[in-house]
Amino acid sequence: MICDECKKRPANVHLTKIINGHKTEMHLCEECARAKGELDFFGAPEFSFHNLLAGLIHPEPMGIGMTMPSPYRTPRKCETCGLDYTDFTQSGFLGCSNCYADFHQQLEPLLRRIHGSTRHVGKVPGRTSGTLKIRKDIESLRAELQKCIAREEYEKAAEIRDRIHELEGKLNESA
């Protein structure tokens, strides 16, 4: 097969692009592919960690069968700092701490891919740790309450319920 571009050298780069369901095929020699920028993913000079991350977020540079999340379902701009989600997909950097809440839906699968988890279990700042601890305690007491009810241990369940009320009262005081 001869290169589509120069029609001289043999084609050894075969590209299939699917953009909006429209499929195009290209057969290029290495030289023409590089000139057209189609070979950039091999040892490109700008290969950097953030480009790699951007690829994870936005797996479309080669257009191989991946669909982007619909722009209509999820917010495209952070309400606080105005960062556009596409800026993030290019730079790998978010604009402010509120971006995490605003882009929560898009970020969750990404966090899972990077870290294999979406849940922080480490250190908690001292100032928030008080109320956070209470909330976590309430969470685990509620789980215990359900277990007690299932086992028909109503006396113990009542004790736990009172304890939950007490903690909720504390939480409201500090809020």
Place this chain on the structure above:
Amino acid sequence: MRRVEGGKDLTARNYRVVRSMSLKDIIEKTLSAWMKDGGPEADVVLSTRIRVARNLNNVPFPHVASDADLKGVVDAVRDAVKRSPTLASLQVLDLAEVSPLDRQILVEKHLVSPQHIGQVKNRAVILRKDEVVSIMINEEDHIRIQTIFPGFQPEKAWELCNEVDDGLERGLDYAFDEKIGYLTACPTNVGTGLRASVMMHLPALAVTNQVGRVLSTVSHLGIAVRGLYGEGTESSGNIYQLSNQVTLGRTEEDILENIKGVARQIIDQERGARSYLMRETRRQLEDRVYRAYGILANARMITSEEALRLLSDVRLGIDTGLIPGIDRKIFNELMVLTRPAYLQKLMGRELSPPERDVERASFIRERIKEG
């Protein structure tokens, strides 16, 4: 080369004498604590570094923040440091007020990242006097706290880093989310914001062509390895840095345990490879390390890359007992002292690259003879 010292004009030769007499003093004064002392497992591990990334609530991240926002961050952190009883003695350096050469030295000492000195307006670094603690302000994140210890001391480094973090937090409102933890400019750091790095010298694994195998194995364990100088598995000086990649979904202690476990195995493998070399190819090894010693002790011009490569060989000779009578910490020292900016600082003037090669060679000769 004419210089005035203590009101006396010194010729080049006189200067050399004065300089060599005070060489140890100069080194003593300019080195960070991690370069002076060996620490545990010093035959393989050069240093252990911990850094945590923190940001302030409701302030845009540095790459999009306005000058006023950035200045606000510097002021807020400066204030928090001043008011903290444990941190008040730390020194705040406004990077715009530090000379370009001194900024480069901060990079060579691993106290700030190369990116941090790219833009200096409203950027700062906070240092403890012994340079064990450094805090970068407005790098990729608003705050990056780093502690660096000689040898293999992940617990100690984390303990101190955690303490500094607690001290700062008392005066600042950190961006924190109950579900995903400390919020960072890049999602790769979110959660604990913790990066633990262990810098290792792996000459025997390199000589026996095992580095690639070891490195690809650890990459499956959520740990990245890179050559400290140079790219990929090639590293001049055979210095490699191990760091955790995952920051979310694990406790700080888990992250440390994981990297400790991996580092320990690499330490054992490196030691195993060293005894293998001593047992099977002692004569060749001896020849190699003494050739390196010979060049370093006699060369009149040397590039920093060649210096690193030969220093690595000499260090292997010291660690295997083939070269007696030299303190192994001179490797850590010279590794930093012979970098371009540091060298110019020591010489007290700007040097062209060929001049640097001359001064570097002469500096190494003197230092090696002192032992």
